[in-house]
Amino acid sequence: MELQITIFGQLTDITGTNLIRVPAVSTTDELLAALKQQYPALGTAKFVVAVDKKIIQGNTELAANSSIALLPPFSGG
Amino acid sequence: MQQRGTIQERYHRQVLLKEFGEQGQQRLAEAKVLVLGAGGLGCPALLYLAAAGVGTLGIVDFDTVSMSNLHRQVLFGTEDIGQLKVLVAEQKLKAINADINILTYPAKLDTALCLELFDSYDIILDGTDNFATRYMVNDACVLLQKPLVYGAVSRFEGQVAVFAADRNAVNYRDLFPQPPVEGEVLNCAEAGVLGVLPGIIGSMQANEVIKWITGMGELLKNQLYTYHALYNQHMTVELSVVEENRKWMPKNEQEFLSTNYEWLCGIGVDAKEIDSKQLEALIAQEKLLVIDVREEGQLPEISFVEHVKMPLSGLKEQLHTIDADTVVFICQSGKRSLQAANWLAEINTRINIYSLKGGVLNWKTYKQ
Incomplete structure (x- = not known):
């Protein structure tokens, strides 16, 4: 099983794409650790995580079909 | 003032809508909307708010029109270059609808001006272009309990939300509690922006303002709407109040006035x-x-001096490897390089550290 993660804004400079797939894990903490290993620059980037279209606070359980998004702030006008 | 018949004709197509009607038009006529920034977001928002008949429109912007504004700031033309944006905007909007009041503030928004201005308006539309101002505006709106229609763009993506719509509603700090430091996130001058994108996002902000005033439909309250222009993808995520994040906000007007957002x-x-x-x-x-x-x-390539590449996103891990008598950091506009210079200065006092002011873009100007 794989999880699909949608990448927004300038975070795609780090991932190189706006959709990435990683082997399934059961929590967002595990997911973020795996992502930061694969893309070290994510470690210092600013973003929030949405799971099933809700912004999460702290570690959150993931289901096999959870939709995940990483959203950075931007300020352009 | 025009005749009532003319006014009826002007707004006929929206008064025709049963959700809007004569009452909606009357509410717009009585409303006062403050638009912060007459830029990529502010221009389309102002055009539609003026055309729709918002009774009083305030516009805050200290800047003048420049050539690189014109691909997205659709209130301005080539002949307006060098003029104050608020004055050109006032003139163009008056030509569209002379029945509305337009108040212009050619000033840089600071904490004192926020407190002075926001109170006399019903709702605030944020079309500003930097984090320092956005956090200041957010905090002012929460303190003064003014609804804030937020919009932001970068490259091909936009965000829209309605913050501080009531006492229990979310605000920007529930999403991003603290501002990124300068250089951590690129602005439009550095990252680029497709001209039509702020047209779409600014129009959506105007739509939220009109819905708030008239009471039609549902607002993007406690939600963040995101849009990607290249793939027609949009997503609305739910936001909730995060009590812990509120500790970053000024508790009262005194604290707000003494906060240095920059x-x-x-x-x-x-x-x-x-x-x-x-x-x-x-x-x-x-x-x-x-x-x-x-x-x-990122283009243009630097050809005028030998250099190494260390992208800011991974720079912190590489700082300890930097060895030279003198280091000069360069980026597109001089902001990220200044951040890099400050980072290195924190851990190394031996090296002479500089940042090229104005970045690569400035160097090209100098060479011409």
């Missing part, structure tokens, strides 16, 4: 900025290391 964003910190001429003088030196901190693939 400092919070790392602007104005002490690093040595040099211009192109000073860099040319430095290039003659031995043991000079020039570091391009832009992300991979």
Whole structure:
């Protein structure tokens, strides 16, 4: 099983794409650790995580079909 | 003032809507909307709010029109270059609808001006272009309990939300509690923006304002709407109040007035900025290391000096490897390089550290 993660804004400079797939894990903490290993620059980037279209606070359980998004702030006008 | 018949004709197509009607038009006529920034977002928002018949429109912007504004700031034309944006905007909007009041504030928004202005308006539309101002505006709206229609763009993506719509509603700090420091996130001048994108996002902000005033439909309250222009993808995510994040906000107007938002964003910190001429003088030196901190693939390539590439996103891990007598950081507009210079200065007091003011873009101007 794989999880699909949608990448927004300038975070795609780090991932190189706006959709990435990683082997399934059961929590967002595990997911973020795996992502930061694969893309070290994510470690210092600013973003929030949405799971099933809700912004999460702290570690959150993931289901096999959870939709995940990483959203950075931007300020352009 | 025009005749009532003319007014009926002007707004006929929207008064026809049963959700809007005569009452909606009357509410718009009585409303006061403050638009912050007459830029990419502010221009389309102002056009539609003026055309729709919002009774009083305030516009805050200290800037003048420049050539690179014109691809997205659709209130302005080539002949307006060098003019104050608020004055050109007022003139163009009056030509569209002379029945509305337009108040212009050609000033840089600071905490005192926020408190002075926001109180006399019903709702605030944020079309500003930097984090320092956005956090200041957010905090002011929460303190004064003014609804804030937020919009932001970068490259092909936009965000829209309605913050502080009531006492229990979310605000920007529930999403991003603290501002990124200068250089951590690129602005439009550095990252680029497709001209039509702020047209779409600014129009959506105007739509939220009109819905709030007239009471039609549902607002993007406690939600963040995101849009991607290249793939027609949009997503609405739910936001909730995060009590813990509120500790970052000023508790009262006194605290707000004494908050230095630019400092919070790392602007104005002490690093040595040099211009192109000073860099040319430095290039003659031995043991000079020039570091391009832009992300991979950013153009134009630097051809005027030998350099190494260390993108800002991964720079912190590489700082300890930097060894030279003199280091000059370069980026697109001089902001990320200043951040890089400050980071290195924090861990190394031996190296002479500089940042090229105005970045690569400035160097090109100098060479022309």
